[in-house]
């Protein structure tokens with residue numbers, strides 16, 4: 294529930310900025326480790342006559358199976374094809390899926406997550422090659438969005454544009470640690486078709502995902518997160534099951550940073566906390582407390598900056614909290 298009155302005094306500037314937090318978006322997530330496959334001539338969908346994998350018995354996490362899936366189709370998904378959105382899809386086990394320029398492999402039960410970057414083009418085609426060598430394709434119409442303009446003035450220069458040698462050293466060291474966190478490769482989908490729960494129960498949203506940031510009058514990278522203002526010390530909970538891939542209290546811009554790998558390349562992350570209560574490698578469940586709201590790093594007031602990546606692409610975590618209301622997509 295979003296409360297709109299109580300925190301008004303503290304949230305006017307409770308926000309963060311991002312341009313240096315995200316190095317080039319394709320650099321901080323590794324290419325999936327998958328084997329080359331033989332090229333197939335046909336990329337057009339065709340009826341699939343082989344028996345499907347028994348996903349319910351083979352899935353390491355059967356609860357994660359999307360509801361209302363059509364098991365007769367090569368690719369069936371829940372979610373929304375929209376800029377910043379993602380789909381949780383069912384295909385055949387160990388099937389290669391290439392979405393745009395990103396190549397992934399479904400987990401053993403056939404689940405795969407597909408994401409659409411903030412700046413995804415209007416159509417994106419998924420090409421599938423199953424273990425039997427059959428090829429399929431499906432083109433998604435990606436709904437375009439409009440983005441806010443977000444201005445913050447009065448930030449210290451060493452948080453925006455002018456860094457000392459010592460600060461640059463800290464920034465580079467933090468970037469190297471972030472790459473390790475984003476390199477996590479949990480193979481099994483730990484997200485369910487219920488999507489995310491909000492990591493903060495009572496908050497005021499101060500910045501939307503995707504907002505074009507202008508800091509001290511300088512145009513910066515878009516804001517790739519959702520800023521959720523709440524009093525310092527407010528618990529932050531895991532929005533879905535996952536494995537902690539980074540837990541760090543000494544980041545230059547983020548102040549503190551937690552990353553949770555939800556499997557299949559989907560990594561959510563959390564900034565500016567006054568307390569980090571998890572450790573790398575820790576397996577966590579939905580609702581576990583991972584940290585507490587703070588204002589560390591480049592932050593102008595107590596808030597959580599909640600972000601989400603899928604294999605280097607920037608997604609809107611709010612869209613995944615609304616999955617149950619979204620339409621199902623399937624191949625005709």
Ligand SMILES: [Zn+2]
Pocket residue numbers: 308309310500516518519520597598599
């Ligand atoms: Zn933020």
